[in-house]
Amino acid sequence: MLKAFFHILIFPGLLFLFVFGFFAEYADRKLYARFQNRIGPPWFQPLADFIKLIAKEEIIPEEADVKFFKLMPVLALAASSVAILYIPIWGEQAVFSFNGDVIVVLYLLTIPTFAYFLGGWYSRSVYSMIGAVRSLTQLFAYEVPLFLCILASAMLADTWSLSGMVRFYSQHIGYWFCNIIGFGVALICLLGKLEKVPFDIPEAETEIVAGSFTEYNGRLLAFIRMSFNIETVAGASLLAAVFLPFGLNLPPAAAFLCYLIQVFLIIASISFLRALFARLRLDQMINLCWKYLAPLAFLQVLFNLTLKVVLPR
Amino acid sequence: MHESGDVKIPIGPQHPALKEPESFLISLRGEKITASSVRLGYNHRGIEKACEERTYTQGLYLIERICGICSHSHSTCFVQAVEEIAGLEVPARAKYIRTLIAELERMHSHLLWLGVAGHEIGFDTLLMYTWRDREVVMDLLAALTGNRVNYGINTIGGVRRDISSKQKEEILRAMDILEDRTKYYIDLAKGEATLIKRLQGVGILSHEDAKKLDAVGPTARASGIERDVRKDDPYAAYAELDFKVVSVNNCDVYGRTLVRLGELMESFNLARQVVRKIPEGPILAKPPRKIPAGEVVSRYEAPRGEDLHYVRSNGTEKPDRVKVRAPTLANIQSVSKMLEDRYLADMPIVIAAIDPCFSCTDRLVALRDAESEKKNTVAWETVRLKGIEWHKNRGTDFTSLNKKLTRLFQHA
Amino acid sequence: MSRPGKIARLLMQSIFKKPATLNYPAQKSGMPEGFRGKLKFNALMCIGCKMCMRDCPSGAIEIRKIGEKQFEAEINLAKCIYCGQCVDSCLKKALEITAEFELAKLDPAQLKVILNAGNTENPKG
Numbered sequence: 001m002l003k004a005f006f007h008i009l010i011f012p013g014l015l016f017l018f019v020f021g022f023f024a025e026y027a028d029r030k031l032y033a034r035f036q037n038r039i040g041p042p043w044f045q046p047l048a049d050f051i052k053l054i055a056k057e058e059i060i061p062e063e064a065d066v067k068f069f070k071l072m073p074v075l076a077l078a079a080s081s082v083a084i085l086y087i088p089i090w091g092e093q094a095v096f097s098f099n100g101d102v103i104v105v106l107y108l109l110t111i112p113t114f115a116y117f118l119g120g121w122y123s124r125s126v127y128s129m130i131g132a133v134r135s136l137t138q139l140f141a142y143e144v145p146l147f148l149c150i151l152a153s154a155m156l157a158d159t160w161s162l163s164g165m166v167r168f169y170s171q172h173i174g175y176w177f178c179n180i181i182g183f184g185v186a187l188i189c190l191l192g193k194l195e196k197v198p199f200d201i202p203e204a205e206t207e208i209v210a211g212s213f214t215e216y217n218g219r220l221l222a223f224i225r226m227s228f229n230i231e232t233v234a235g236a237s238l239l240a241a242v243f244l245p246f247g248l249n250l251p252p253a254a255a256f257l258c259y260l261i262q263v264f265l266i267i268a269s270i271s272f273l274r275a276l277f278a279r280l281r282l283d284q285m286i287n288l289c290w291k292y293l294a295p296l297a298f299l300q301v302l303f304n305l306t307l308k309v310v311l312p313r
Numbered sequence: 314m315h316e317s318g319d320v321k322i323p324i325g326p327q328h329p330a331l332k333e334p335e336s337f338l339i340s341l342r343g344e345k346i347t348a349s350s351v352r353l354g355y356n357h358r359g360i361e362k363a364c365e366e367r368t369y370t371q372g373l374y375l376i377e378r379i380c381g382i383c384s385h386s387h388s389t390c391f392v393q394a395v396e397e398i399a400g401l402e403v404p405a406r407a408k409y410i411r412t413l414i415a416e417l418e419r420m421h422s423h424l425l426w427l428g429v430a431g432h433e434i435g436f437d438t439l440l441m442y443t444w445r446d447r448e449v450v451m452d453l454l455a456a457l458t459g460n461r462v463n464y465g466i467n468t469i470g471g472v473r474r475d476i477s478s479k480q481k482e483e484i485l486r487a488m489d490i491l492e493d494r495t496k497y498y499i500d501l502a503k504g505e506a507t508l509i510k511r512l513q514g515v516g517i518l519s520h521e522d523a524k525k526l527d528a529v530g531p532t533a534r535a536s537g538i539e540r541d542v543r544k545d546d547p548y549a550a551y552a553e554l555d556f557k558v559v560s561v562n563n564c565d566v567y568g569r570t571l572v573r574l575g576e577l578m579e580s581f582n583l584a585r586q587v588v589r590k591i592p593e594g595p596i597l598a599k600p601p602r603k604i605p606a607g608e609v610v611s612r613y614e615a616p617r618g619e620d621l622h623y624v625r626s627n628g629t630e631k632p633d634r635v636k637v638r639a640p641t642l643a644n645i646q647s648v649s650k651m652l653e654d655r656y657l658a659d660m661p662i663v664i665a666a667i668d669p670c671f672s673c674t675d676r677l678v679a680l681r682d683a684e685s686e687k688k689n690t691v692a693w694e695t696v697r698l699k700g701i702e703w704h705k706n707r708g709t710d711f712t713s714l715n716k717k718l719t720r721l722f723q724h725a
Numbered sequence: 726m727s728r729p730g731k732i733a734r735l736l737m738q739s740i741f742k743k744p745a746t747l748n749y750p751a752q753k754s755g756m757p758e759g760f761r762g763k764l765k766f767n768a769l770m771c772i773g774c775k776m777c778m779r780d781c782p783s784g785a786i787e788i789r790k791i792g793e794k795q796f797e798a799e800i801n802l803a804k805c806i807y808c809g810q811c812v813d814s815c816l817k818k819a820l821e822i823t824a825e826f827e828l829a830k831l832d833p834a835q836l837k838v839i840l841n842a843g844n845t846e847n848p849k850g
Contacts, residue, residue: 033744034739034740034744035736035739035740036736036739037739037742037744037745037746038744038745038746039744039746039747039748040744272733272736275732275736276729276730276732276733276736277729277730
């Protein structure tokens, strides 16, 4: 019982996620700045931003639905925090695992997008409504390739549990190579889920001020930014667990170190891709996802299925 | 034009897409723009009236501060007008120095535009790199003129500072560095796929529309109209220098990008020519304090297009009437045309593509009667009395306001 | 021809180069010589003709008599636009422009400085 509380609140629960989320945001901003030949913020910048936002007054627009407005950031924070409990961090076994928890993790990582949509819709300002509708439209574009790639990996491992998948790939390390197309597609779709350039259309600063988050300020905005950070950590951990299964059969301390390095590499590639591209328009993004990414994901699924049939177990 | 069923989204006066306040009202259906309208005037500061209360020398500094990016354009245009009324012959060395600063200003303005365009389409990396290179020009301008913006190098009759031979070498070195970087940006503009996707086919202004709506500057030159005041009506030292007018036929934002990049390359050549050909001699012809009566229209090719100044003098040391027509005022009418049938996501880059400088734009044009459609122009004094009358009818108490004003002036 | 990510090489190079920005105010770059900053007044050369006051575009400088052939200048740093016209208009070259530009103060009263013969500046009041 006490162990459960420790896992939920401290490690790998809320405290670990807060600290790691701040570190992820710092690494992202610092690398982004260095790619652009600038100095970048100091290490305590995300913490300072968080504290400043919490200390500010909350202003809720008159026409907004107060219940939804206040509830949605908390919902997003909660959903993305729970997802980490099913991802293996220090070994082959996650805190909780059962057959089918891949689906649960993917579902939990989709809830924040719905929370942002509802929060933006119920803010009832023109900018937030347009931003909310855009985020949902974007969801329809990147969800399918992302799900297909992760499920293709699961199909090859013959199990629907993340811990089972990690165990399978640690034993047959050669099979990592078969999922490489899936890794590329999933990385691009992760950019879409985290709403980063070139897919930061729902939050396009120069077009609709701040999209769904235009009317948010104070504590609620702090929670939203925190939930973005935790979603980054959870998404990167998911990708690391599914596509980069190295070093997870070592003793816990070394395995944890490998996990940290892998997550850092994924966050670094996200920063690199962020600095590399311009923002796409919504119709161009949907074209890209359905014309190029979805067929590649289907290809990955077919490839894995044939592999399963052809190769002996 | 604006239908009642559509979502009306206000862009401005305060909006992250705009660098200066202006109000665009856009009607949306889903993501498509169905109608748009413009409302100007948020940056009106009464500069034309203020010029009438100041001498020509003081007014020169005020005119220079109409805008930070095209400050030399306004200053030179005004000073050319005054010199023509007074019949002053500006020495050749001063004309060459004015041309040099003008081309440096064009460089810094176009590099700034590249960065802003990158920011509007979400490509912040381009913003950071072009503004880093812009610092080379800004440092050069600070060394030559004493300030990074609002250079203050013009004075009636010539220029205030001279360039030394050490500064000439610095200029040549800076031109080499910048030419290298601009070649990279041209490469990038022709090769980066996401950039081309966002810029091509967006903000189309056909050749006929550009002629009908009287577009000027790079906006017109991207639609195939070869109009450039430096070639059509040479001023300063341009008659003796050799350069091309850059124009393409793309008619969209991508074309405007290419035109501006081409103009950057031409500016480097011009600056090098000036440094090589500049004659020795004085830099100032002493002007009289009282300018004789007369009226002059002066034109100048600012980085954004054709800049017009009208100056009328009446023999005293203060001008009678100064009127400024900035290039953005001519270009802004084409924005509604360019936004027809496009997506909301194209709106920031289309507005940014005309390189708007609303500080230059907002001057009083004409008064329109609210009930009838009649237009008439009234004198300043009539406007002032009308304003006082309007406030009196609303019950404003003038005695307390007057007391506050006198107290304010005592302390200032 | 056109491919996405053309700027990738430049990005990777920038990681290993020195950054182009400075950590102001810990590191300062200064301004080139000839930069127009705060004014300096040589009270011994001033003859009190007030040509500078006449030509100043914003009315920032005021010359006052404090004794027989002794003048002091009061400059309002907030009004001054640092154009240097007073330097050009002065018949005796008593005004000079320095490159000091970090002139922000928290108290608006400190923005009016008095320059006199001791060439020490005292804020007004």
